[in-house]
Amino acid sequence: DADVTQTPRNRITKTGKRIMLECSQTKGHDRMYWYRQDPGLGLRLIYYSFDVKDINKGEISDGYSVSRQAQAKFSLSLESAIPNQTALYFCATSDFTQGELFFGEGSRLTVL
Amino acid sequence: GIQVEQSPPDLILQEGANSTLRCNFSDSVNNLQWFHQNPWGQLINLFYIPSGTKQNGRLSATTVATERYSLLYISSSQTTDSGVYFCAVEYNTNAGKSTFGDGTTLTVKP
Numbered sequence: 001d002a003d004v005t006q007t008p009r010n011r012i013t014k015t016g017k018r019i020m021l022e023c024s025q026t027k028g029h030d031r032m033y034w035y036r037q038d039p040g041l042g043l044r045l046i047y048y049s050f051d052v053k054d055i056n057k058g059e060i061s062d063g064y065s066v067s068r069q070a071q072a073k074f075s076l077s078l079e080s081a082i083p084n085q086t087a088l089y090f091c092a093t094s095d096f097t098q099g100e101l102f103f104g105e106g107s108r109l110t111v112l
Numbered sequence: 113g114i115q116v117e118q119s120p121p122d123l124i125l126q127e128g129a130n131s132t133l134r135c136n137f138s139d140s141v142n143n144l145q146w147f148h149q150n151p152w153g154q155l156i157n158l159f160y161i162p163s164g165t166k167q168n169g170r171l172s173a174t175t176v177a178t179e180r181y182s183l184l185y186i187s188s189s190q191t192t193d194s195g196v197y198f199c200a201v202e203y204n205t206n207a208g209k210s211t212f213g214d215g216t217t218l219t220v221k222p
Contacts, residue, residue: 031208035212040214041214041215042200042213042214043198043200044212045209045210048208048209058209090155096208098143099142099202099208100145100157100160101200102157103147103154105154106153
């Protein structure tokens with residue numbers, strides 16, 4: 001089983017719908033991240049959490065919200081999806097002592 | 113602002129050739145990682161290398177932190193090396209958050 005698991009792996013939805021992407025990890029890391037990847041570009045940070053009570057906006061947080069339900073779980077929500085949120089979304093974890101990132105397999109979201 | 117620049121943006125090789133990918137960064141770093149994104153979109157950790165040199169099989173990486181660049185070497189390339197290679201940098205001034213370059217797309221032809 002993967003150390004960082006994302007669900008769903010693929011989702012097609014319509015404009016205006018609420019969508020939640022979930023991430024769980026078994027690495028025991030404190031830090032969790034949500035990144036977005038658009039075609040031909042690198043990953044951009046949406047939100048990050050250094051522990052359960054610490055949640056911070058990244059560079060592209062508008063239109064997104066997150067919840068850190070437990071150390072091992074970090075979910076990303078799109079309250080009202082729009083077509084330009086069509087992208088590949090990645091969850092990642094890291095340990096605060098070292099900082100090496102470990103990624104989930106990605107969630108491909110299409111908003112029609 | 114915070115920048116990570118990767119070059120070249122695209123690279124096409126014949127199987128068996130060697131290549132060097134470059135990552136330039138604009139400030140002092142805590143961490144630097146190289147990733148390979150395969151054609152299925154998965155991100156694979158290659159190297160965690162804030163400084164120095166590491167080798168793993170046909171791949172090696174060198175980071176010269178004082179000159180603000182890192183190099184990824186691929187020797188005897190194989191078709192399975194195709195994909196996008198990303199450099200991700202955690203700057204001292206942005207601790208805990210990594211900034212990605214736009215990647216180098218490598219195509220290895222048989």
